[in-house]
Amino acid sequence: MLSDNDIIICEEVHKWYGEYHALRGVSTTVKEGEVVVIIGPSGSGKSTWIRTINRLEEHQKGRIIVDGTELNNDLRNIQEIRREVGMVFQQFNLFPHLTVMQNITLAPINVRKWSRDRAEEEAMKQLERVKIPEQANKYPGQLSGGQQQRVAIARALAMQPKIMLFDEPTSALDPEMIKEVLDAMQELAESGMTIMAVTHEMGFAKNVANRVIFFDQGNIVEEKPPQQFFDNPEEERTKLFLNQILHH
Amino acid sequence: MATLSHTQDTSLTTSNRFELDIPEYFRNTVFNSIWRVVFAILMVAANIIIIRATFTAKPVGLSFFLAPNGVVTPLGNAILFLTNGALLTSIIVILWLVGLVAVVISAGRHHWPGPTQWLKDSLYTGPFGAMVTLAGVTLIVFAIRGLLSWAVFGALFSTNPDAVKLLKDVTPGAIWGVIGANTKLFSVGQFPSEQIWRVWASLGIVLLLAALSLLAWNFSSPLKAFRKVLVWLWLLSLPAILWLLYGLPGMETVPTLRWGGFLLTVVLSVVGVVVSFPIGLMLALGRRSEVRGVPYLWMYGAGLLFIFWGVAGFPSEPVTLNIPVLFRDPPIWVVTLSPVAYALLQAIFIVGIFWSIGYFLGGNIIKAFSVAYIEMIRGVPLITVLFMAQILLPIFLPKDVEIDNLLRVTVGIILFSAAYLAENVRGGLQAIPKGQYEAAMAVGLSNAQSMRLIILPQALRLVIPAIVGQFISLFKDTSLVSIVGLLDLLKIAQVVVAQPDWLGLQRETYAFVALVYWIFSFAMSRTSQRLEKKLGVGQY
Ligand SMILES: Nc1ncnc2c1ncn2[C@@H]1O[C@H](COP(=O)(O)OP(=O)(O)OP(=O)(O)O)[C@@H](O)[C@H]1O
Ligand SMILES: [Mg+2]
Numbered sequence: 008m009l010s011d012n013d014i015i016i017c018e019e020v021h022k023w024y025g026e027y028h029a030l031r032g033v034s035t036t037v038k039e040g041e042v043v044v045i046i047g048p049s050g051s052g053k054s055t056w057i058r059t060i061n062r063l064e065e066h067q068k069g070r071i072i073v074d075g076t077e078l079n080n081d082l083r084n085i086q087e088i089r090r091e092v093g094m095v096f097q098q099f100n101l102f103p104h105l106t107v108m109q110n111i112t113l114a115p116i117n118v119r120k121w122s123r124d125r126a127e128e129e130a131m132k133q134l135e136r137v138k139i140p141e142q143a144n145k146y147p148g149q150l151s152g153g154q155q156q157r158v159a160i161a162r163a164l165a166m167q168p169k170i171m172l173f174d175e176p177t178s179a180l181d182p183e184m185i186k187e188v189l190d191a192m193q194e195l196a197e198s199g200m201t202i203m204a205v206t207h208e209m210g211f212a213k214n215v216a217n218r219v220i221f222f223d224q225g226n227i228v229e230e231k232p233p234q235q236f237f238d239n240p241e242e243e244r245t246k247l248f249l250n251q252i253l254h255h
Numbered sequence: 256m257a258t259l260s261h262t263q264d265t266s267l268t269t270s271n272r273f274e275l276d277i278p279e280y281f282r283n284t285v286f287n288s289i290w291r292v293v294f295a296i297l298m299v300a301a302n303i304i305i306i307r308a309t310f311t312a313k314p315v316g317l318s319f320f321l322a323p324n325g326v327v328t329p330l331g332n333a334i335l336f337l338t339n340g341a342l343l344t345s346i347i348v349i350l351w352l353v354g355l356v357a358v359v360i361s362a363g364r365h366h367w368p369g370p371t372q373w374l375k376d377s378l379y380t381g382p383f384g385a386m387v388t389l390a391g392v393t394l395i396v397f398a399i400r401g402l403l404s405w406a407v408f409g410a411l412f413s414t415n416p417d418a419v420k421l422l423k424d425v426t427p428g429a430i431w432g433v434i435g436a437n438t439k440l441f442s443v444g445q446f447p448s449e450q451i452w453r454v455w456a457s458l459g460i461v462l463l464l465a466a467l468s469l470l471a472w473n474f475s476s477p478l479k480a481f482r483k484v485l486v487w488l489w490l491l492s493l494p495a496i497l498w499l500l501y502g503l504p505g506m507e508t509v510p511t512l513r514w515g516g517f518l519l520t521v522v523l524s525v526v527g528v529v530v531s532f533p534i535g536l537m538l539a540l541g542r543r544s545e546v547r548g549v550p551y552l553w554m555y556g557a558g559l560l561f562i563f564w565g566v567a568g569f570p571s572e573p574v575t576l577n578i579p580v581l582f583r584d585p586p587i588w589v590v591t592l593s594p595v596a597y598a599l600l601q602a603i604f605i606v607g608i609f610w611s612i613g614y615f616l617g618g619n620i621i622k623a624f625s626v627a628y629i630e631m632i633r634g635v636p637l638i639t640v641l642f643m644a645q646i647l648l649p650i651f652l653p654k655d656v657e658i659d660n661l662l663r664v665t666v667g668i669i670l671f672s673a674a675y676l677a678e679n680v681r682g683g684l685q686a687i688p689k690g691q692y693e694a695a696m697a698v699g700l701s702n703a704q705s706m707r708l709i710i711l712p713q714a715l716r717l718v719i720p721a722i723v724g725q726f727i728s729l730f731k732d733t734s735l736v737s738i739v740g741l742l743d744l745l746k747i748a749q750v751v752v753a754q755p756d757w758l759g760l761q762r763e764t765y766a767f768v769a770l771v772y773w774i775f776s777f778a779m780s781r782t783s784q785r786l787e788k789k790l791g792v793g794q795y
Contacts, residue, residue, distance in 0.1 A: 093697070
């Protein structure tokens with residue numbers, strides 16, 4: 008069942024916050040180049056799950072293997088995986104005391120040990136990719152929300168990751184800025200990047216994703232290619248959820 | 256019905272012919288409650304007392320120069336005239352009355368020219384306001400009059416002890432010679448005169464660095480690369496200056512016993528803050544540590560400490576312990592321990608304390624140590640820490656190692672300051688949102704890197720005002736070292752007032768010392784405000 012190009016493997020992943028059972032045996036695999044969109048009701052554990060994949064949250068049972076390396080307590084493994092996995096947050100989380108350029112080059116210089124010149128060259132490339140090269144010397148506080156989120160994407164990409172994780176990247180944005188971020192994500196998907204994205208943007212799920220995962224109560228309820236997922240969902244809970252969000 | 260304060264509101268509803276109904280006004284503002292009536296009576300009484308006192312205030316005494324040989328010069332006469340109590344009080348009362356009349360007339364005519372508007376809004380806001388104005392102005396004017404006459408008009412500025420001796424009894428004001436004749440003591444204590452150039456050189460280094468820093472931080476573009484060098488130079492300048500003051504190899508040493516005055520105050524507070532900074536930082540990080548168990552680094556550290564202790568403090572003879580025991584006759588249990596057993600017992604005792612603190616805090620011994628240290632120091636006054644450093648430090652060290660008194664006191668100040676710094680820094684750390692840690696981790700930075708590059712730069716910027724505040728209070732608190740025998744600025748003041756030539760001039764001396772403390776504290780607090788603006792604390 009496992010094949011060579013499975014880049015993320017989750018096997019029976021469990022997580023508890025104290026007494027609360029947040030992830031309840033999540034199992035799935037993501038192939039290289041696949042774009043997976045995760046949807047589900049609030050509090051269902053989507054963020055928790057996606058954050059276990061780069062070990063921002065620790066899982067307590069089960070196995071997670073990313074790019075051939077198993078996530079365990081070994082710090083070196085974690086560092087190695089974080090180098091290969093980029094993450095974009097709902098609240099951007101840019102470093103406010105650094106310029107856009109410094110935000111992007113920080114990790115390449117300090118983690119990948121690139122020279123400043125090489126890092127800046129790569130940073131400009133990524134800024135052009137997200138279409139804001141002219142903002143390089145500003146501070147995050149001087150940018151709009153959409154621009155900030157695109158900087159966050161460029162910051163993750165500058166590490167040349169194999170996988171990108173998005174946790175509701177457009178939820179904190181005004182409607183007119185959502186498109187510019189989605190465009191950047193779509194361009195990324197078309198370039199062959201492996202993507203896992205938690206999002207409420209159904210258009211993105213329909214048009215860009217290879218697979219949609221419906222998540223509820225700490226586990227995967229249903230996962231299918233978008234066409235089938237939206238047109239004939241199998242599970243009752245999926246239907247109910249789709250009804251709620253599509254008829255609003 | 257019109258009252259002073261309602262004139263503007265009622266102007267639209269009442270006719271143009273406006274009349275001030277004074278009885279009505281007082282009915283509304285004073286006679287509407289018994290407490291207001293009592294209060295009004297007290298206010299009037301207070302004003303009468305103040306005015307009577309100032310009216311009969313004695314004329315200002317004049318200094319020797321304004322009244323040589325009892326003959327008052329024209330300038331002296333002018334000053335006497337201007338500061339005459341009866342005259343001053345009359346002028347104040349007349350001006351007050353003029354203002355009051357102007358306000359009442361304006362109210363009657365329902366017309367407020369600029370000045371009366373201001374008078375009404377700030378000095379004559381109702382009957383009580385007018386009373387407070389009168390009392391306040393009178394008191395302020397007479398306080399200034401008294402201060403000026405003591406410090407300037409009646410003062411003697413000669414630094415010649417013989418002249419002062421002659422004129423002391425006829426001088427009504429301050430005798431400032433005590434300051435002028437002792438400037439060296441106040442500034443550097445008993446630092447040898449022929450070595451004073453070292454102090455000047457140190458000051459020169461600081462001024463030079465300050466000038467360079469101003470340039471580097473104001474004209475950012477060409478000198479930006481120089482900033483890092485400057486930071487290192489600043490850090491290096493402190494040990495360099497201390498070494499220079501003490502004496503470089505080949506130079507005559509100036510024992511710290513002879514450092515004193517303002518120099519000592521500055522050395523103590525600067526060294527205190529600078530050295531306690533890294534310690535405070537470690538404590539702050541330690542208090543937030545989530546590392547469980549004892550990290551290896553600490554084990555090595557503790558091991559070294561025990562070895563050091565073993566070598567240095569090992570008893571050479573068996574130790575006899577007298578342990579008090581109840582229900583025993585005599586109620587004492589005498590135990591004799593071999594040196595090895597005694598050292599082992601101590602070690603077990605100390606490890607046991609650490610272990611049990613660690614155990615009860617979930618094995619987080621770093622946090623346990625940090626919390627215990629911070630709370631212990633913050634729970635006691637500085638003076639006790641200074642005494643501890645005086646008395647306890649020698650106990651922990653080998654017998655024949657004699658440590659410099661200044662060093663002991665400095666260690667005490669550093670230990671004290673570190674605990675407060677730790678709490679300030681912790682405040683800054685807590686203000687950094689969790690997302691910053693997560694983003695740093697997500698791009699692959701190690702814990703140490705994210706602290707150094709992401710968290711601390713933001714956290715420290717936030718706590719600059721608090722740290723400057725702490726420095727200011729430490730600057731003033733160093734005056735406590737006079738109790739443990741160091742000759743800081745305050746202690747010098749005590750020495751000076753005991754000099755036979757200047758016996759009993761406490762007022763002048765302590766006023767001067769207070770002024771020095773105030774000037775520097777105030778300057779620092781203003782500088783910190785500017786720094787805050789410049790660094791954009793609180794705004795990103
Ligand atoms: N640090 C924590 N401590 C305790 N409980 C937590 C913690 N983080 C999340 N939870 C709980 O775990 C559950 C899943 O949270 P999670 O943030 O993963 O949900 P989500 O699906 O991302 O929801 P949303 O769509 O609102 O972002 C929630 O019930 C939440 O209360
Ligand atoms: Mg979420």
